[in-house]
Amino acid sequence: MASGFVRNGVFVTGTDTGVGKTIVAACLVRRWNADYWKPAQTGLADEPGDSETITHLTGLPPARIHPPRHAFAASLSVEAAAAAEGARVALDDFDLPHTSEPLVVEGAGGVLAPLCAGALTADLMARLALPIILVARTTLGTINHTLLSLEALRARNLQLLGVVLAGVASAGNRDAIVRHGGVPIMAELPRLEPPAPNTIAAAAAVFPDWKSVRSRSFLKKRTKKPLLV
Numbered sequence: 001m002a003s004g005f006v007r008n009g010v011f012v013t014g015t016d017t018g019v020g021k022t023i024v025a026a027c028l029v030r031r032w033n034a035d036y037w038k039p040a041q042t043g044l045a046d047e048p049g050d051s052e053t054i055t056h057l058t059g060l061p062p063a064r065i066h067p068p069r070h071a072f073a074a075s076l077s078v079e080a081a082a083a084a085e086g087a088r089v090a091l092d093d094f095d096l097p098h099t100s101e102p103l104v105v106e107g108a109g110g111v112l113a114p115l116c117a118g119a120l121t122a123d124l125m126a127r128l129a130l131p132i133i134l135v136a137r138t139t140l141g142t143i144n145h146t147l148l149s150l151e152a153l154r155a156r157n158l159q160l161l162g163v164v165l166a167g168v169a170s171a172g173n174r175d176a177i178v179r180h181g182g183v184p185i186m187a188e189l190p191r192l193e194p195p196a197p198n199t200i201a202a203a204a205a206v207f208p209d210w211k212s213v214r215s216r217s218f219l220k221k222r223t224k225k226p227l228l229v
Ligand SMILES: Nc1ncnc2c1ncn2[C@@H]1O[C@H](COP(=O)(O)OP(=O)(O)O)[C@@H](O)[C@H]1O
Pocket: 014, 016, 017, 018, 019, 020, 021, 022, 023, 024, 166, 167, 189, 190, 191, 192, 193, 194, 195
């Protein structure tokens, strides 16, 4: 249930893989001078991990990028990538790293992406108990994906801080998500051409500052619906 209390960090999830979670996380790291943690990383055979991308985009020192608890080569769900290596993943492997700074946690895939036998990413969100930022595309199809993700969060009483729309702005899609989803848009992140340290630093300004994100009055202003912290 919503407690109104915002812990010292956020969990960034998305309506899909490749929607811009890492780019949003990089902006939040810059905006809040936050630490970063990717609890489970897959796809290392094909791409650098998200921690490496964050290092490149933000210059965050290595000590402030907390290493993934699990990392796998295959570009698959965490559950499937672990199985491909005969590795065992369990929900209780994952504990928040200790830090006195705000912490940006980035999930793998979306809300219902499989983590391991008996657990989806939503279960990891519940375990870590951080308020959630849902990153969504702006393009056709995003209303359905966003509303489905919100239903999944609501069904589990997970706390949402807001939706971030990433891409070329679409006022119609934004309006439909706000009205049908009953959620605030935390920020609209434009296309960055290209995503790079300087464009990330500039784009970070579209996000609210950490103090206002933490404050209950900021959150209360947004809605009384139980999904929202
Ligand atoms: N706002 C943006 N402007 C330009 N490129 C973007 C933007 N958001 C995401 N991308 C690109 O889209 C791809 C997927 O983004 P990424 O943040 O890695 O997604 P996710 O973390 O959700 O899988 C990357 O190549 C990234 O650089």
